[in-house]
Amino acid sequence: MRSFSDSYRAAGVDIEAGYQGVQLMKRDVERTFIPGVVSDLGGFGGLFAPALSGMKEPVLVSGTDGVGTKLRIAQLLDKHDTVGIDCVAMCVNDIICCGAKPLFFLDYIAIGKNDPKKVAAIVSGVAEGCVESGCALIGGETAEHPGMMAADDYDLAGFSVGLVDKPQIIDQKKMQAGDVILGLPSSGIHSNGYSLVRKIFNVEHANLNLYSNELGETLGEALLTPTKLYVKPVLAALEAAEIHGVSHITGGGFFENVPRSIPDGLCAKIEKASLKTPPIFKMLASMGSVPEHDMFNTYNMGVGMTVIVSKETAGAALDALHANRCAAYPIGEVISGEEKVSLC
Template identity: 75%
Template sequence: MENSHSASYAAAGVNIEAGYEGVRLMKAHVDRTVIPGVVSGIGGFGGLFAPDLAGMAEPVLVSGTDGVGTKQRIAQLMDKHDTVGIDCVAMCVNDIVCCGARPLFFLDYIAIGKNEPEKVASLVSGVAEGCVQAGCALIGGETAEHPGVMAADDYDLAGFSVGIVDKTKIVDHSAMKPGDVILALPSSGLHSNGYSLVRKVFDVEHADLGAYCGELGTTLGEALLTPTRIYVKPVLAALAAAEIHGISHITGGGFYENIPRCLPDGLTARIEKAALRIPPIFPMLQRMGDIPERDLFNTFNCGVGMVVIASAASADKALSALREGGCDAYPIGEIVPGEDRVVLC
C-alpha cells in the first residue's frame, strides 16, 4: 500500500493514506475479537468465517443490521468516540438473540467527513469491545470519506451481524400461554433510541454536557453517552436453562411497539408499573419535555432493555441463569388473555 497515492484524489478531499493508517491503528482492537471460525483478517475483499455446525440438525442463519442514530451527535459534541461502537454492535446482536441465535460475526460501516485515523480507530475500538461482550468476531468493515457531503467532524456509524441457531431451537412464540412470566432485563440507560427527542429536550447543542448533574449522579453527557447493554450471553444461558417463549429487544417504539412483536394473537403482556426499576434519566426527560406517560413508554425503554417471557414453571430457572450471567433480571408481569397487546397497570 506504500505505493498507493493519488494527488488528484487528495485535492478532492479524500486521503487514502489516512485510510490505511486507520486500518493499521484499528488492527489491535480487531484482534481482540478473534474467535474460533475466523478464517481471514481485515483488509481483504470479504470477511471469511467458518461456523461450527456440530450438533446442529438444521442450522439457520439470522442477520441484524442497525446504526447508532443521532446518539452519535453526543459523541461528536463531547469528542468521545470510543463507546458508540458498543451501541452499534448492541443494536444488532440484541435483535439476533431474540430469535435464540448466537452471533457469529459483525461488520461495521463508517461514513466520515474527514478521515482522521485516530478517530476512526477509536470508533472501531468500541465496535471491538461490543463484539467481545457479544462473543462474536469483527471480521471486516468499511470507512468511506465523504468530503463536501458531510462536515469534516461528522460521521455515521452502522453495521450488521450474522448469527446462527438450530431450527428446532428458534424461540417458539406459539408456545406462549396465559400465566407465562415476563422478566425485565435492566437497561444501562437510554441505550440508542429516542435521541432526536432527547437532544431536543436537553438542547444538547447549547447545554453544558460536562456539568455534573446531581439528579443523575453524573454529568449529563456521560448519562446520555452510556453504552447500550449487550444481553447475548445471559440470554443464551437462559435459553439453555429454561423454557423461553418470547424475547423482545426494547428499542425505538418502547414497550408498546416491541413487546407485541413476540406475542401471538389473543395474548396481552400485563406489566406492573410499580415493579419497574426506572433510572432517573427517564423521569427527568418526562418532566423537562412535558412528555405524556404513554409517549414515554412508547419511545424509550424506561429501564427495561429487553424482556424475556418464560413459562411459569421455569421462570425461576430463567432468572437464575440471567443473574449468573451478570444480568440482574426481575419479574414485571405476566401474559394474560386479551387483545390489548400491552397493558401497564
C-alpha cells in the first residue's frame, strides 16, 4: 500500500514530497560512499564499520555545526547547491584540528515547505563537501515545519564523526618558542559573521547580482563562496611534518580560535602585514566602519586555518600542503609569553 496522508498534508506536511526528495538525492549520496559504509539510504540509522587494524587506541572525534545566517544569502539568490559544502566544512574542519580523519557525516534540514528539488540541491552540496573531505554521507533528516517557518525558509546543520589513533592526537605540549605558524588561505568569509555582513551590505534590499570591479565578481557570488575544506591538506601535513597545533578560524576570529591551540606560557605572534586578505574584508571594514580589532575578532581575514609546526619540519609541511592544492604560507612564529595571541 502506498504511504500517504491527506490529513497530514492538509496540516502543511507532505510526506510524499519527502520520499521524492530522497529519490532525487540518492545519486549524490551514493557517490560519497567509501569503504566502511554498511547501510544504504533510507534506514533508521547510518551504519559504518571503521578499519581499526594497526591502531593502538582508536579514538572517535565528533563535531557538529550549522551554516547560520549565510543561508539567507542562498535564499535571496535562490541558489542552494553550495551551502551544503559550508555545513560539511564547519564540522570536518573542526575534527581535523586534533588530527582525526572524518569518517562519516549526517545532515539535518528544517524547512518551511518541502520542495524536493531544493532539498536535493542542498544535499548535492553536502555530498560534494563529503567527497572532497573523503568521508561518507550515511544519513540525514528533512523536517517540514509549517507554521514555524516561512515556506521558503530553511535551516541546515550537520554532524560528523572522525577517527584518530590516540598516540597520533596532536600534542600541544610539544609546542615551543620558535615554532612556525602557517596560514592556510580561506576562500572568503566562510560561514561566520553573517549577521554583521547582512547588516553592512543591507542584503535584503541590495542588488546581489551587481558585478563589483573591486571583488572581481558579484557581491552575491562573493558572499556565497563556500567554506574551504582543509581535511586532505592537513592530513598530508601531519604525515610529513611535526605538527604541534591546528586552529580552525571561525566565529571569534583570531582572538578566540588561535589561543585554543596554544599552551600556557606561549604566544602566537602573527604578522598582520603577511596576511593575504581578500578584498571582501576590506569592503566590509570600510562600508561598516568596523574597527580592525573587531574584524580580526569576527572574521578569518583570509586565513581559514593556522597550523603550528616545528621550525625544522616547516618546509616539509609547506611542501605537503602545496602538493594538496593549499597555498599555505608563514604568517608568524611562537614566542614566550602569556598573551597566547599577538597580532603585530
